[in-house]
Amino acid sequence: MTLAGDPALNLRTDNARPVRRAHVEPPVTWRRTPALTRAVALVAVCLLVAVAFGRVDLVLIAAPFALGTTLLLQRRPVRPPEARMASVDDASCAEGATAAASLVVVNPEPVPVTTLVTATADPWIDLHTGKGDFAEALAPSTGRDMVVAGRARRWGGHHLGPVHVRSTACGGLLETTVQRLPGTTVWVLPVPDWFESAESLPFADGVTGVHRSRRGGDSGELAEVRLYQPGDRLRRIDWRTSMRTRDLYVNATLSERDTDVTLVLDLQVEAGASGGVDGPASIADLTVRAAGAVASHYALQGDRVACVEFGARGRRMRAGAGRRHAAATLRWLASVDIPPDPLPPSPEMLRRQLAGQRSLNVVFTPLLTDRAVQLIAALARAGRPVLCVDTLPPHVSPPARTHWTPYAERLWRLDRANTVMELRDLGVAVEPWRGWASLDTVLADLNRRRYR
Numbered sequence: 001m002t003l004a005g006d007p008a009l010n011l012r013t014d015n016a017r018p019v020r021r022a023h024v025e026p027p028v029t030w031r032r033t034p035a036l037t038r039a040v041a042l043v044a045v046c047l048l049v050a051v052a053f054g055r056v057d058l059v060l061i062a063a064p065f066a067l068g069t070t071l072l073l074q075r076r077p078v079r080p081p082e083a084r085m086a087s088v089d090d091a092s093c094a095e096g097a098t099a100a101a102s103l104v105v106v107n108p109e110p111v112p113v114t115t116l117v118t119a120t121a122d123p124w125i126d127l128h129t130g131k132g133d134f135a136e137a138l139a140p141s142t143g144r145d146m147v148v149a150g151r152a153r154r155w156g157g158h159h160l161g162p163v164h165v166r167s168t169a170c171g172g173l174l175e176t177t178v179q180r181l182p183g184t185t186v187w188v189l190p191v192p193d194w195f196e197s198a199e200s201l202p203f204a205d206g207v208t209g210v211h212r213s214r215r216g217g218d219s220g221e222l223a224e225v226r227l228y229q230p231g232d233r234l235r236r237i238d239w240r241t242s243m244r245t246r247d248l249y250v251n252a253t254l255s256e257r258d259t260d261v262t263l264v265l266d267l268q269v270e271a272g273a274s275g276g277v278d279g280p281a282s283i284a285d286l287t288v289r290a291a292g293a294v295a296s297h298y299a300l301q302g303d304r305v306a307c308v309e310f311g312a313r314g315r316r317m318r319a320g321a322g323r324r325h326a327a328a329t330l331r332w333l334a335s336v337d338i339p340p341d342p343l344p345p346s347p348e349m350l351r352r353q354l355a356g357q358r359s360l361n362v363v364f365t366p367l368l369t370d371r372a373v374q375l376i377a378a379l380a381r382a383g384r385p386v387l388c389v390d391t392l393p394p395h396v397s398p399p400a401r402t403h404w405t406p407y408a409e410r411l412w413r414l415d416r417a418n419t420v421m422e423l424r425d426l427g428v429a430v431e432p433w434r435g436w437a438s439l440d441t442v443l444a445d446l447n448r449r450r451y452r
Contacts, residue, residue: 028080028179036173039069072171077109080176081138083165085184086145092187092331095277099125099152099186101160105136105167106143113138113169117146119183122158124276125150138167148183153276155190155288155334159183189330191277192292193435225249260304260319260359263291266372267311268345270338272396286391287364288333290433294362294389295333299326306359307332310350310375312339347375351382360385364433366392373419380426387442388423390432 046062049055086102093099105115116135121127127150138144148160161183168175225238228248236250265287272282281289291307299305299321306319307329317332354361361379365372367390379386398409420430429442 025180026177028176030077030080030169030174030176033168033173033175036069039065039173043069069173072173075111075170076174077111077113077169079108080179081113081115081165081167082106082108083115083179083181085163085181091184092189092334093152094189095152095155095191097152098128098149099158099160099188100147100149101163101184101186103146103148103163103165103181104143105138105146105165107138107141107167109169110140111169112140113167115144115146115165115167117148118164118166119148119160120162121148121150121160124154124156124188125152125158125160125186152186152188153278154274154285155188157185157187157335159185187331187334189334190288190292192296192330193289193433194293226252260306261294261298262319262354262359262361263295263305263307264350264354264361264363264365264375265291265307265309265311265336266363266365266369266391267309267313267336267338268369268372269366271366271368272393280395281393283366283391283393283396284336284338286393286433287366288336290389290391291364292330292333293435294439295329296326299323299329304359305329308350308354309336310345310347310363310365310372312343312345313337314345344371347371347378350375351378354379354384360387362387362389364389364391366390367416367419368392373423376423376428377426380423380428386428387439388428388430389439390420390430392432 043062043066046058050058050062083103083105086104091099091101099121101119103117107113114135114137116133118133119127119129127148134146136144136146148163150160152158161181163181163183165179165181166176225241226249228237228250232250236252238249238251241249267284267287270282270284272280272285274280274282274285295305295307300323302321304319304321305325307315307317309315315332317329320328361384363372363376363379363386365376365388367373367388376386376388398405398412400406423430431439431442
């Protein structure tokens with residue numbers, strides 16, 4: 001008794017998935033070109049007409065074509081050239097620099113060939129060769145590195161490829177079938193705006209750093225002049241005060257320590273058209289470049305910098321310091337994306353995740369959603385130092401639909417200005433991003449509030 005033909009057993013389960021066959025590229029082989037077809041056809045037609053009508057002149061016309069074709073095909077290749085993408089662990093470049101992908105083409109035959117490479121790329125990469133077509137000559141039994149390069153105009157992960165490789169030999173009479181290479185992904189790192197701040201940060205409770213702390217220690221920041229105690233260093237003695245008061249006084253200084261800086265990126269909405277590194281900036285461009293500038297500045301001077309996404313993906317980057325961490329932060333920022341948000345992020349959940357850290361919270365937000373305002377207000381009510389960086393570009397405005405659009409935009413901007421004033425009443429420093437030294441004033445205000 002067989003059960004194979006029983007229709008009751010042919011059940012379709014919910015987890016059944018169609019089996020997808022892997023696409024297999026056909027093998028690369030040599031084939032004749034239209035030039036070879038035309039040469040053979042011309043010789044054959046001339047010989048047939050010469051035999052049929054007794055025309056000896058046609059034989060003389062066909063002889064050079066027959067002789068040249070025979071000489072060119074005397075050394076014909078058997079194996080096609082081998083092409084492969086060069087292995088690169090982490091291909092990256094900066095905005096405005098050259099993004100490149102390397103491929104290696106090896107000619108195994110003792111016959112010279114010419115290799116034609118045709119490449120495509122993402123719209124944000126301008127290929128140096130226009131459409132990506134260029135040719136290289138390969139000597140017999142040699143290999144050559146070829147580079148597909150273009151200027152990267154915007155940060156992010158961009159794909160160079162696919163790359164189509166085709167070779168010709170025997171004076172163009174033979175050619176290979178097209179070999180398709182998948183290409184490679186090049187990570188274009190954002191070029192951060194120039195940022196430098198001379199202000200200290202609150203909550204400097206680390207081990208060693210550049211920020212003034214409340215704790216005593218060896219530093220150049222004078223805290224007070226007090227009486228000498230056992231254990232004080234002799235070089236700390238204030239001789240003028242000691243001679244005037246007849247008692248031994250020493251200079252007490254504050255220690256310099258590092259601190260934690262948490263960058264919160266509001267990635268809920270995107271507005272404005274990005275023009276790349278040479279054009280106008282969108283919200284995502286301004287957010288990424290401003291965050292990269294702040295992260296690089298504080299990480300290079302020894303502070304611990306962490307990054308958190310307030311959006312659909314909710315990615316996090318651990319805190320770290322130093323040059324390697326600054327480079328890793330730029331790589332992390334290059335993969336920022338604003339996908340559709342089916343589940344809005346929770347301001348309360350993110351606030352609880354940040355509640356245990358004694359750090360300066362720098363929130364990069366365009367202030368376009370209520371959830372971002374709720375997050376900033378919750379951090380401020382919890383007594384956390386919050387610095388809000390306004391990342392709405394000045395040129396961004398809603399599209400004109402009717403004659404009421406300018407009036408609606410004016411009301412919206414007045415409401416947004418009212419929101420900014422309410423945040424400032426809560427003790428939140430709100431400052432638009434202007435690049436170099438744009439946050440010194442608000443950082444000084446945070447320090448004054450901290451040391452009151």
